[in-house]
Amino acid sequence: MLYQLDDIYHYEEDIKKSRFLAIAAPVQSASDAMAFLEQHSVPDATHNCWAYKIGDEYRFNDDGEPGGTAGRPMLQAIEGQSCDRVVVLVIRWFGGVKLGTGGLVRAYGGVAASCLRLAPKSPIVPLQTVLCSCEYSDSDLVRSRFAQYQAQVLAEQFGATGVEWHLALPLDQVEAFEQAFTNLTRGQGFWSKQEQTDSQSLE
Template sequence: MAYTLTGRASYQEDIKKSRFLAVAGPVRTPGEAMAFFAAHGVADATHNCWAYRVGSEYRYSDDGEPGGTAGRPILQAIEGQGCDRVAVLVVRWFGGIKLGPGGLVRAYGGTAAQCLRLAEKVEIVEELEIDCACVFSDMALVQSRLAAMGARVLDEAFDAGGVRWRLAVPKDRADELSRLFADMTRGRGRWEVVGG
């Protein structure tokens, strides 16, 4: 079971006169992760180290810190918290005391982990996109029942025959929802998996 964040989170800690600021946020693509780092990086900081995980894709950066002492520990914090579709940036302002490789690993990984611990998370539910349509007389019942079972309306269009929806439905309930939709529309509705 994987989790993502409901919104942006931050955590700050001073370690041996260096200030560490972690900023984390939900992302859907590697491109969004890179945009997140660009938006939250601090130009006058000593280091802007980061990591993201989006499904099987991940990247990290030590931004001038010794190799493996910053980005990798941030990624390990993301994985250790069971997170996915998450980007974490840890900004460091050097305070004059060198931490050594072990100290850097603990500082970057620990700051990132604490930020994620404090962040509000939500379970990632794998979804399918569905194109469906029904007549106006079935619309209210269908809409309320599908919403109650976790379906989200992504797009809605009306024509003379009724309503057409693009839905996101929980993948593990798609078959059950398809049968329910057929029952509610007495077989007259259209239900198609997008790209299926």
């Protein structure tokens, strides 16, 4: 199970006189992530290191720290906390004590992981979109089952003889609802699976 942050979350920690501030946020695209980084980076801080992951797409940046000691550990923290569609920025104000390579990896990775662990999150649910229709005589009964199967109505159209819905269902509910729909309409309803959408949080 993957999780998405509900909102922006801040976490701060002092490590050997250096101050580390982690800011994590939910994002839907690389452009969202870059806009967030531009908005929240602190120009007069020593380093603004970051990482983001959106599905199979990811990037990270050490911002002047030794290669592999900041951005990559932060990406590993994102994966370790089972998060997706997230950007993490860790801002460092150097306090005069060098941490060494291993210390930097532990600091950046640890601060990012703590931020993500404490942030309020929601599970990400893969959705299947479905196009279905039935006669008006069955429509109220079919509609009454939407909540049971967590069906979201994306569109609803009223025709001459019946109702057509464009629905989004959790992937694990599709088969059960299709069977229920067939029974409720006595096999007379129309049912067609559309595309599987990218995983997204159910409201």
